[in-house]
Amino acid sequence: MEHHPLEGSKMVKDVSLQQLKDMLAEFARVRGWEQYHSPRNLLLALVGEVGELSEIFQWKGEVERGLPNWSPDDKEHLEEELSDVLLYLVQLADVCGLDLGQAALTKILKNARKYPINPT
Numbered sequence: 001m002e003h004h005p006l007e008g009s010k011m012v013k014d015v016s017l018q019q020l021k022d023m024l025a026e027f028a029r030v031r032g033w034e035q036y037h038s039p040r041n042l043l044l045a046l047v048g049e050v051g052e053l054s055e056i057f058q059w060k061g062e063v064e065r066g067l068p069n070w071s072p073d074d075k076e077h078l079e080e081e082l083s084d085v086l087l088y089l090v091q092l093a094d095v096c097g098l099d100l101g102q103a104a105l106t107k108i109l110k111n112a113r114k115y116p117i118n119p120t
């Protein structure tokens with residue numbers, strides 16, 4: 001397999017949604033896959049990956065925060081499935097012409113107004 005420029009670069013900090021969006025658009029473009037990346041197809045792919053993510057937790061019972069009892073392999077698998085969900089979500093927002101980062105910020109503000117902190 002070809003050597004990707006980001007291979008081994010776990011040092012990249014503060015990855016932005018914009019960066020992911022651009023890399024994914026390029027990934028699809030150079031493979032001639034833009035034709036398949038319609039909003040509906042990306043939504044179905046996203047839901048499929050959510051299913052794969054759910055499988056990891058299926059039958060495990062409750063899981064402690066920080067996953068203290070999970071093996072490195074299991075954690076890596078979880079990282080991959082979470083990433084698949086994120087990457088399809090970013091692509092879905094992109095082909096819909098939406099700014100996901102901006103939309104998420106706006107939603108956080110809306111949530112804060114809807115659920116004010118209880119005075120104690």
Ligand SMILES: Nc1ccn([C@H]2C[C@H](O)[C@@H](COP(=O)(O)OP(=O)(O)OP(=O)(O)O)O2)c(=O)n1
Nearest residue numbers: 024027028033036049052083084085087088091
């Ligand atoms: N048309 C496609 C196909 C794949 N991908 C990217 C997004 C996901 O990050 C990953 C999904 O790849 P696979 O369909 O091979 O799914 P998995 O990585 O989950 O593999 P598997 O289903 O074998 O576990 O590749 C994409 O952007 N567009």
